[in-house]
Amino acid sequence: MRTRHDETEEPKRDLRPGAITRLVQQKRNAERVSVFINGTFAFGLALDLAVRAGLKKGQALTVEEQQTLLDEEERLKAKAAALDYIAYQARTEEEVRRKLTRKGFDEAIADEAVERMRELGYLDDEDYARAYARGRLTGRGHGPQRIRNDLRKRGVAAKTIDAVLDEVVEPDDLRETALRHGRKRWVRLQREEDLRKRRKKLSDFLMRRGYGFDLIREVVEVLEAEDE
Numbered sequence: 001m002r003t004r005h006d007e008t009e010e011p012k013r014d015l016r017p018g019a020i021t022r023l024v025q026q027k028r029n030a031e032r033v034s035v036f037i038n039g040t041f042a043f044g045l046a047l048d049l050a051v052r053a054g055l056k057k058g059q060a061l062t063v064e065e066q067q068t069l070l071d072e073e074e075r076l077k078a079k080a081a082a083l084d085y086i087a088y089q090a091r092t093e094e095e096v097r098r099k100l101t102r103k104g105f106d107e108a109i110a111d112e113a114v115e116r117m118r119e120l121g122y123l124d125d126e127d128y129a130r131a132y133a134r135g136r137l138t139g140r141g142h143g144p145q146r147i148r149n150d151l152r153k154r155g156v157a158a159k160t161i162d163a164v165l166d167e168v169v170e171p172d173d174l175r176e177t178a179l180r181h182g183r184k185r186w187v188r189l190q191r192e193e194d195l196r197k198r199r200k201k202l203s204d205f206l207m208r209r210g211y212g213f214d215l216i217r218e219v220v221e222v223l224e225a226e227d228e
Helices: 047-052 063-088 093-102 107-119 125-140 144-153 158-168 171-188 195-208 213-227
Strands: 018-025 032-037 040-046
Touching: 032 047, 040 047, 040 063, 047 063, 063 093, 063 107, 093 107, 125 144, 125 158, 125 171, 144 158, 171 195, 171 213, 195 213
Parallel strands: none
Antiparallel strands: 018 032, 032 040
């Protein structure tokens, strides 16, 4: 199995049964070994995997056994790539899965890596969605609909999004946040002499931020009353 992420100096694999004649540590990467079978280079392999598999000179390997080793290396690479991606910042399961498939890993191997990250506690879509929602609500003033759409794009399940929004969204806090951000925009729109256009621009602004129609109408009414 050769995938896009595995583009090295190693030639294309043509697996054939035979006995290991040489195990050579690679010059460009001391953590890998080149495996020669019947005097011909067969494939490269991670050094620790070769050690764990107990590979040694003279050992006979079937094509199936060789492929099993290469498949296991793919799994290790996928898990390492997943860890590296997660270490940069918090991710959803689907984001990690997409990243791995873009790097050329088979879907089954990507799924297995994601499952392992979840088992280790490195991936938790509910925790991710909760932190994301709170940050967008309080930090950026985004409304529930925008948060819902953003989380959906990141692959979070609809039922998880619903549960998180029910938990973190407080109607009174949401109203105050909408008023605060709406008021800033209302002030910036003072040069607009046409009141109807000013209302429309404010409504569009709040809609883009993800607030519902009823709350937008309330905010517009409150801000108009404050002007009066």
